[in-house]
Amino acid sequence: MTREKPSSPNRARISSPDRPGSASWWLARGEPSTRRRRNRMLSLEAIADTALRLLDEHGIEAMTMRRLAEDLGCSQSSLYRHVRSRDELTIIVADQAIRLGMQAPPPGLDWRSEAEWLARGFRGFLLGHPSVALLLRGTERLGPNSLLGVESAVDRFIGAGLSPRHAAAAAGALATLIIGSVQFNLYLDATDPGEQQARQALYERLDPRTHPRMVRHAADIAGVGSEEEFEFGLKMLLDGIAVAVRGTADQLDG
Template identity: 35%
Template structure:
């Protein structure tokens, strides 16, 4: 069963410019504005200007900007999980979930950094949690442990995905300066004061890379080792 939520019927109202206003259009526009201008773009004034409508019209669809942020977070989840169908190999399915989450966050890095820690309470998130907990149950974990381990899994995935998204969202000059630190500042450390760093000096550039895949592999290997059900491939 796909984790993508079915589209719900929406009221559509024309703006001054003749555009039909809807929850989907508002969410799309908010995502675009955040991607272009950052978190400060999430305001009814800027959204109204971008949509060509009175800002007060937005309150017909969202209670406030926080409600809109939750819709944005749920939209990212829905796009990321679109077409996902859990398979018989629960480890492979969890790995695919993790990869999808990261890809969704990297597609909207500025919005993801704002929304990673929120609980949307909406259909796409509920379907994703259903899929993840279901995979833990299929591995043979009893309900209390299935919930705890799913939380450990998804928190690890979201944390690393948000970290990667935040890095991508940095201005290019800052991102490049951080990358250069591992091949410049860290290469100049005193060998006597920092013997471990001196030993691995040639590998330090790797600390500027994403650890997402490594972290997911380690976590899935640990889960597979603990699973009371039939062992899955890691």
């Protein structure tokens, strides 16, 4: 079974030398690097583009290798000449979508306004492309474009006065909040509006002795949508970051 030949003719079916998920890998793609240009029909870009379109138009369940090959007019097995696995394709597509969804903020904003601008913008993009948000949930790694987006915020927070480590944590918390909010919004909106009624029914079954205030304000709480939840969560997180920024400033001053 295991051939003694270390170089079987078609063993390594992908030209890229890097590991599929490593951060340096995506940047290494795209460049045919060596003079060997044998691209006949397919290309990684075409595959990613078609997959993204399939995702947006027909949902995440339509993004199968078969359907993708059909839309590209090739066979399934040909896809594996450009992509190691479906998981790798998932990372690529998610990363490409994020790259398309991120926009540079207008200049001249203070750190807090810029963070709000970026957060709202990215959340809005994800809400407009629900399948991409679902894809983000499924990927096991972040592509370099995604990392770059996070790290831009890190850079900004350092500029605001945070230590590098604190800035990294702040940006990570911000990204977590955005993506989590969208995911919550998705599985809440995915159902019929009777979901709120069901939640309220749950509240009404609560024991008033253990959750006295919940019972009193059940209707009020059940009415909190993901938009309101996100906005207040964002405010709280940025308030907390502001505390840290001020603390650093005080430390520098005193």
